[in-house]
Amino acid sequence: MNTKSTPPTANDTLSYEQAGVNYDLIDPLKVAAQRAAKATGAHLATHGFTEVEASRGESAYVVDVGPFYIASIVECLGSKALVADEMKALTGKSYYDGIAQDTIAMAINDLITVGATPLVVQAYWAAGGSDWFGDAQRAQALVAGWKRACDVCSVAWGGGETPALAGIVADGRIDLAASCTGLINPKERLSVGDKLGAGDAIVLLASSGIHANGLSLARKLVERLPNGYLTEVEPGLTYGEALLAPTVLYSPVTEALYKAGIIPNYCANITGHGWRKLLRHPAVHTYRIHTVPPVTPVLKFIQQHAKQDDFEAYGTLNMGAGFALFVKAEDAERTVAVAKAQGIDAWVAGSVEAGPKKLVIEPLNIEFGDDALQLR
Amino acid sequence: MNTKSTPPTANDTLSYEQAGVNYDLIDPLKVAAQRAAKATGAHLATHGFTEVEASRGESAYVVDVGPFYIASIVECLGSKALVADEMKALTGKSYYDGIAQDTIAMAINDLITVGATPLVVQAYWAAGGSDWFGDAQRAQALVAGWKRACDVCSVAWGGGETPALAGIVADGRIDLAASCTGLINPKERLSVGDKLGAGDAIVLLASSGIHANGLSLARKLVERLPNGYLTEVEPGLTYGEALLAPTVLYSPVTEALYKAGIIPNYCANITGHGWRKLLRHPAVHTYRIHTVPPVTPVLKFIQQHAKQDDFEAYGTLNMGAGFALFVKAEDAERTVAVAKAQGIDAWVAGSVEAGPKKLVIEPLNIEFGDDALQLR
Numbered sequence: 157m158n159t160k161s162t163p164p165t166a167n168d169t170l171s172y173e174q175a176g177v178n179y180d181l182i183d184p185l186k187v188a189a190q191r192a193a194k195a196t197g198a199h200l201a202t203h204g205f206t207e208v209e210a211s212r213g214e215s216a217y218v219v220d221v222g223p224f225y226i227a228s229i230v231e232c233l234g235s236k237a238l239v240a241d242e243m244k245a246l247t248g249k250s251y252y253d254g255i256a257q258d259t260i261a262m263a264i265n266d267l268i269t270v271g272a273t274p275l276v277v278q279a280y281w282a283a284g285g286s287d288w289f290g291d292a293q294r295a296q297a298l299v300a301g302w303k304r305a306c307d308v309c310s311v312a313w314g315g316g317e318t319p320a321l322a323g324i325v326a327d328g329r330i331d332l333a334a335s336c337t338g339l340i341n342p343k344e345r346l347s348v349g350d351k352l353g354a355g356d357a358i359v360l361l362a363s364s365g366i367h368a369n370g371l372s373l374a375r376k377l378v379e380r381l382p383n384g385y386l387t388e389v390e391p392g393l394t395y396g397e398a399l400l401a402p403t404v405l406y407s408p409v410t411e412a413l414y415k416a417g418i419i420p421n422y423c424a425n426i427t428g429h430g431w432r433k434l435l436r437h438p439a440v441h442t443y444r445i446h447t448v449p450p451v452t453p454v455l456k457f458i459q460q461h462a463k464q465d466d467f468e469a470y471g472t473l474n475m476g477a478g479f480a481l482f483v484k485a486e487d488a489e490r491t492v493a494v495a496k497a498q499g500i501d502a503w504v505a506g507s508v509e510a511g512p513k514k515l516v517i518e519p520l521n522i523e524f525g526d527d528a529l530q531l532r
Numbered sequence: 533m534n535t536k537s538t539p540p541t542a543n544d545t546l547s548y549e550q551a552g553v554n555y556d557l558i559d560p561l562k563v564a565a566q567r568a569a570k571a572t573g574a575h576l577a578t579h580g581f582t583e584v585e586a587s588r589g590e591s592a593y594v595v596d597v598g599p600f601y602i603a604s605i606v607e608c609l610g611s612k613a614l615v616a617d618e619m620k621a622l623t624g625k626s627y628y629d630g631i632a633q634d635t636i637a638m639a640i641n642d643l644i645t646v647g648a649t650p651l652v653v654q655a656y657w658a659a660g661g662s663d664w665f666g667d668a669q670r671a672q673a674l675v676a677g678w679k680r681a682c683d684v685c686s687v688a689w690g691g692g693e694t695p696a697l698a699g700i701v702a703d704g705r706i707d708l709a710a711s712c713t714g715l716i717n718p719k720e721r722l723s724v725g726d727k728l729g730a731g732d733a734i735v736l737l738a739s740s741g742i743h744a745n746g747l748s749l750a751r752k753l754v755e756r757l758p759n760g761y762l763t764e765v766e767p768g769l770t771y772g773e774a775l776l777a778p779t780v781l782y783s784p785v786t787e788a789l790y791k792a793g794i795i796p797n798y799c800a801n802i803t804g805h806g807w808r809k810l811l812r813h814p815a816v817h818t819y820r821i822h823t824v825p826p827v828t829p830v831l832k833f834i835q836q837h838a839k840q841d842d843f844e845a846y847g848t849l850n851m852g853a854g855f856a857l858f859v860k861a862e863d864a865e866r867t868v869a870v871a872k873a874q875g876i877d878a879w880v881a882g883s884v885e886a887g888p889k890k891l892v893i894e895p896l897n898i899e900f901g902d903d904a905l906q907l908r
Binding site: 178181182184185186188189190192193195196197199200202203205207212216217219221222223224226228229230231232234235237238273275276278279280282284286287289290292295296298299300302303306307310311312313314315316317318319320321322323324325326329330331333334335337339 | 554557558560561562564565566568569571572573575576578579581583588593595597598599600602604605606607608610611613614649651652654655656658660662663665666668671672674675676678679682683686687688689690691692693694695696697698699700701702705706707709710711713715
């Protein structure tokens with residue numbers, strides 16, 4: 157059993173830290189911000205409301221306003237747009253319709269983890285200068301993709317910001333983010349993990365590829381590939397195209413589940429830190445995986461070329477599973493059926509057990525301990 | 533009477549367009565986005581809700597969820613942080629506590645225009661690399677200022693994003709934005725302008741300086757100043773320090789007004805486009821100003837050194853008035869008193885009249901016509 161809490165560092169392994177993101181520098185700020193933010197929750201009493209304290213540290217912040225809960229969030233795309241820019245230069249195509257979906261997915265897929273129905277999305281498109289918006293094909297792709305993602309999730313696109321930020325955003329680039337507001341209605345839909353417990357089944361939903369996390373690593377890897385982004389992952393599919401598969405929008409599944417009478421006890425959006433996100437809830441449980449979904453070709457390709465073992469790969473990337481639903485055991489098979497009816501593949505992958513906090517992926521003979529994920 | 537719809541272009545006048553923001557390139561995208569966004573409003577019916585259509589084109593988007601309205605928004609700081617960076621290099625001080633307040637003010641001051649009580653703010657802090665967060669003094673100032681602004685506005689800081697976006701955000705810089713969600717409760721507080729009409733008084737609230745709009749112009753101007761940012765605006769106050777006065781947070785005033793039984797018929801946050809924002813509402817009214825607030829020294833300084841006439845200056849900058857309240861005439865004096873009790877200076881500055889759509893600033897002998905502001 158591999159129980160390392162830090163990734164292996166063989167000389168030619170490409171880890172996430174080596175790809176340029178240094179959490180040691182960001183984390184002290186994050187801790188200070190979280191502490192300060194927590195102290196502001198009491199302000200809601202001024203308005204007659206209260207925060208759902210258990211939502212601090214979860215993927216979306218929840219406020220109890222009486223008849224229902226309000227959830228809100230802001231989320232960043234990350235560096236995936238840089239891949240779209242490189243691929244545009246190589247192929248002449250604009251990939252910003254997919255990039256728009258990725259950005260919305262980052263917000264929506266986090267918001268739904270707490271049981272919210274997303275209602276309104278706001279667009280944050282900060283360009284390196286006015287001329288970014290002058291490329292009509294690209295700008296129209298961004299608008300069209302943004303609208304289509306809103307249509308898929310039945311959310312209203314409320315508006316947003318399109319600033320030109322020369323000197324702050326790099327020339328020719330765009331910083332994309334989305335904010336999202338939703339309702340948890342009825343209030344029984346709240347899923348912040350208090351009902352999560354031994355005996356629950358873990359259902360995994362298929363990803364479409366790398367989604368929008370791990371892109372720093374994926375971009376770094378290009379230097380090692382013979383034809384860069386045009387290297388084929390499988391016949392007819394370039395690495396660049398495969399990376400740009402838009403992130404799956406999971407809210408149609410969570411909405412369909414509610415209509416089918418299934419309320420998950422907890423949800424985890426599998427983003428940065430890969431499957432370690434299954435350990436997200438602070439309670440002490442053992443998560444035992446007996447079935448591992450097929451690995452999306454581009455993720456298998458990354459694992460091979462970055463020379464990552466399964467511990468590193470599953471601790472960094474989604475490896476074919478983009479979202480986890482923790483449901484009552486008797487709801488597990490029906491949860492899979494509901495997801496499939498929405499066109500999203502799903503597997504009953506494991507179960508929650510009483511025991512020390514760890515994630516055991518039995519088919520791969522790896523496990524992640526309590527110290528593998530420090531998000532709070 | 534000066535009724536030009538475009539600014540004068542004397543050879544040495546520094547206009548906003550000359551300062552590098554080209555709206556001709558951004559506007560086609562904005563129009564396409566607004567059209568696409570509008571088409572998504574109908575999705576709310578899926579969830580049993582409706583949008584407040586009149587909020588499209590206003591500063592915040594409003595949804596009717598039954599017992600109250602929900603308002604939401606995402607707003608960008610813009611380029612003011614670049615001034616903080618320059619001043620840090622010159623003085624060694626960190627100004628990011630004020631920058632944090634500016635960022636929150638951009639969101640809060642827009643959200644309250646529709647009558648909303650801000651409840652939750654989310655932070656979007658996208659840095660050019662992990663090391664931005666490694667400057668502990670600056671990072672702590674950002675956290676402390678963000679928290680203090682939340683305290684002033686009695687909002688909960690829900691959380692946020694602190695991505696490191698090397699290659700997208702410029703090295704050493706940070707792209708700051710805030711999203712905000714609030715409630716309009718009771719629903720009578722909704723102010724989207726349907727009650728705005730002839731006879732209403734216009735009350736202006738004092739600004740603290742340039743706030744966070746017009747900074748491209750203000751930064752460009754530095755090239756013309758003998759000592760750059762250290763040039764004195766008045767004895768003991770440098771241009772850089774004066775620019776960095778944090779934006780006034782106006783939600784304590786709108787909340788106090790409601791408690792005093794005053795519900796504005798309309799509000800305008802005076803940001804980009806300066807006083808032209810008084811023409812924001814699509815209805816046809818004449819807005820006649822009889823009293824002009826004293827001009828904040830830094831704004832007078834900018835006007836002089838950029839060689840702007842009043843038409844250009846009032847059409848670009850807030851010129852001492854950061855927020856406009858359109859209230860019933862009989863509420864006007866009391867509105868001023870309520871604002872002053874919150875420590876914010878205020879003036880009954882004019883009135884709404886039947887007539888063609890224009891803003892007449894009588895003391896300055898200028899007016900802006902219907903074509904002066906194209907926001908929808």
